[in-house]
Amino acid sequence: MITGVGLTAPNGNSLSEFRRALLEGRSGVKPYETRYFGPTVAGICDFDELRYQKRKEVRRGTRAGGIGIYCSHEAVADAGLDWENVDRSTVGIYVGVTEHGNVETENEIYQLKSYDYDTQYWSHHHNPRTVANNPAGEISLNLGITGPHYTLGAACAAGNAGVIQGTQMLRLGDCQIALCGGVSESIHTFGIFASFHSQGALARHDDPTKASRPFDLDRNGIVVAEGGCMFVLERLADARARGAKIYGEVVGYAMNSDATDFVLPDPQRQAECIRLALHRAGLNAEDVDIVSTHATGTTSGDAQECDALRRVWAENGCHTAFNNTKSFIGHAMGAAGALELAGNLPAFDDGVCHATINLDRLDPQCALPGLVANEPRKLGEVDVVLNNSFGMLGINSAVIVKRI
Amino acid sequence: MTAAEIRQAITEILADIAPDEDLSQLKEDVPFRDQLELDSMDFLDIVMELRKRYRVQIPEEDYPQLASMASTVQFLEPRMKDVVKK
Numbered sequence: 412m413i414t415g416v417g418l419t420a421p422n423g424n425s426l427s428e429f430r431r432a433l434l435e436g437r438s439g440v441k442p443y444e445t446r447y448f449g450p451t452v453a454g455i456c457d458f459d460e461l462r463y464q465k466r467k468e469v470r471r472g473t474r475a476g477g478i479g480i481y482c483s484h485e486a487v488a489d490a491g492l493d494w495e496n497v498d499r500s501t502v503g504i505y506v507g508v509t510e511h512g513n514v515e516t517e518n519e520i521y522q523l524k525s526y527d528y529d530t531q532y533w534s535h536h537h538n539p540r541t542v543a544n545n546p547a548g549e550i551s552l553n554l555g556i557t558g559p560h561y562t563l564g565a566a567c568a569a570g571n572a573g574v575i576q577g578t579q580m581l582r583l584g585d586c587q588i589a590l591c592g593g594v595s596e597s598i599h600t601f602g603i604f605a606s607f608h609s610q611g612a613l614a615r616h617d618d619p620t621k622a623s624r625p626f627d628l629d630r631n632g633i634v635v636a637e638g639g640c641m642f643v644l645e646r647l648a649d650a651r652a653r654g655a656k657i658y659g660e661v662v663g664y665a666m667n668s669d670a671t672d673f674v675l676p677d678p679q680r681q682a683e684c685i686r687l688a689l690h691r692a693g694l695n696a697e698d699v700d701i702v703s704t705h706a707t708g709t710t711s712g713d714a715q716e717c718d719a720l721r722r723v724w725a726e727n728g729c730h731t732a733f734n735n736t737k738s739f740i741g742h743a744m745g746a747a748g749a750l751e752l753a754g755n756l757p758a759f760d761d762g763v764c765h766a767t768i769n770l771d772r773l774d775p776q777c778a779l780p781g782l783v784a785n786e787p788r789k790l791g792e793v794d795v796v797l798n799n800s801f802g803m804l805g806i807n808s809a810v811i812v813k814r815i
Numbered sequence: 816m817t818a819a820e821i822r823q824a825i826t827e828i829l830a831d832i833a834p835d836e837d838l839s840q841l842k843e844d845v846p847f848r849d850q851l852e853l854d855s856m857d858f859l860d861i862v863m864e865l866r867k868r869y870r871v872q873i874p875e876e877d878y879p880q881l882a883s884m885a886s887t888v889q890f891l892e893p894r895m896k897d898v899v900k901k
Contacts, residue, residue: 465834465835466834466835467832467833467834467835467852467857470831470832470834471856526867531866532863532866532867534863535856535859535860535863536856539856
């Protein structure tokens with residue numbers, strides 16, 4: 412059961428702010444400039460770093476760690492947990508990351524340049540900042556959690572991977588409370604912008620708020636964003652015993668691999684992943700009210716996902732609504748899957764599906780019958796949300812959450 | 816650099832690595848770690864910042880000399896006498 416949500420997105424620092432921005436069509440993409448690469452656009456967060464960390468912790472730690480700490484505190488508070496009396500050895504931390512350590516390594520090399528690459532000026536903080544478990548470990552240190560903590564490297568499927576891991580660990584009895592989701596600090600390294608640019612996959616637009624435009628004929632790539640989203644997951648009995656508010660139940664999930672290409676997606680495997688998640692949930696495609704698509708705004712990726720969705724919803728596409736959250740905030744990488752799932756959870760209460768914005772000229776290849784374009788759509792009762800997240804090296808994931 | 820300038824330099828480094836601390840009441844002869852929340856990684860930051868800012872090399876066996884402000888200034892004074900204050 413999802414009983415708490417804590418997040419920072421480029422257009423909101425809580426679920427209520429984020430949801431309002433999604434319903435009002437408010438983008439969080441802004442002009443941005445990064446070392447070497449120069450002016451571009453990005454999704455930038457403005458949460459208060461010092462709300463839950465001392466200045467020294469911020470200085471010593473990483474942006475990903477700080478994002479994780481903020482989101483975790485917010486999630487715990489949102490869940491209404493009596494934190495002082497929670498046995499923190501029974502809390503597990505599972506954080507999805509697309510990558511970690513690039514930002515810190517780049518910064519260190521940049522500084523080393525001014526010392527003529529003499530490695531005795533290389534910081535002793537480099538290793539603790541760049542170990543792959545860093546973002547989860549910083550959460551553990553800050554919140555005094557002594558249960559297991561680790562990250563899941565899952566490219567852009569990482570947010571879903573974090574939620575799946577948390578669910579699995581609860582089922583295994585490995586923890587009583589799972590703090591899980593995903594974080595991203597990727598905008599703080601020039602490399603991700605330069606690499607997408609070299610690949611011809613970095614979005615550009617005179618108006619930053621219009622740069623992220625999945626499914627539109629004029630889409631030209633990805634808007635990189637930072638952000639984070641952590642969920643508190645508990646078993647139903649525990650949640651009910653303490654009278655917790657329940658956002659929904661993770662009733663199905665699946666991950667699989669394309670095994671075909673480093674970057675190009677494979678609609679067949681994506682469709683298999685979605686079908687497997689539905690099978691595990693005991694649901695049919697037509698039972699899904701909202702599909703939160705992964706589409707990132709690349710020419711081929713969006714069309715490939717729509718191909719996969721058509722294979723699953725071939726005959727039942729009328730009822731199910733499809734939306735896209737990246738059109739508002741860009742691609743928050745390791746946080747994307749978790750943020751996009753979170754943004755749809757309030758639909759269980761208000762029955763509204765937020766849109767995919769910036770859809771001025773719909774690409775016929777992406778013309779899904781239930782696509783919610785530009786304006787939110789009132790669906791009535793929403794019982795099931797399916798959240799897609801796919802990533803490089805052919806990693807696919809789907810998570811299904813059902814209203815309780 | 817004079818003793819006073821070295822003391823100022825150390826205070827500036829401490830202000831950066833322990834930004835939550837009030838350094839105005841720092842006692843000269845009491846070890847830093849008894850007055851401030853400094854762990855071994857912070858202590859290494861003092862050594863690293865002296866190296867970066869003033870190109871002063873402090874051998875590991877001399878680290879105990881950097882325990883307090885008084886001992887640090889006393890230790891660094893002869894080693895930084897030719898360093899020009901930035």
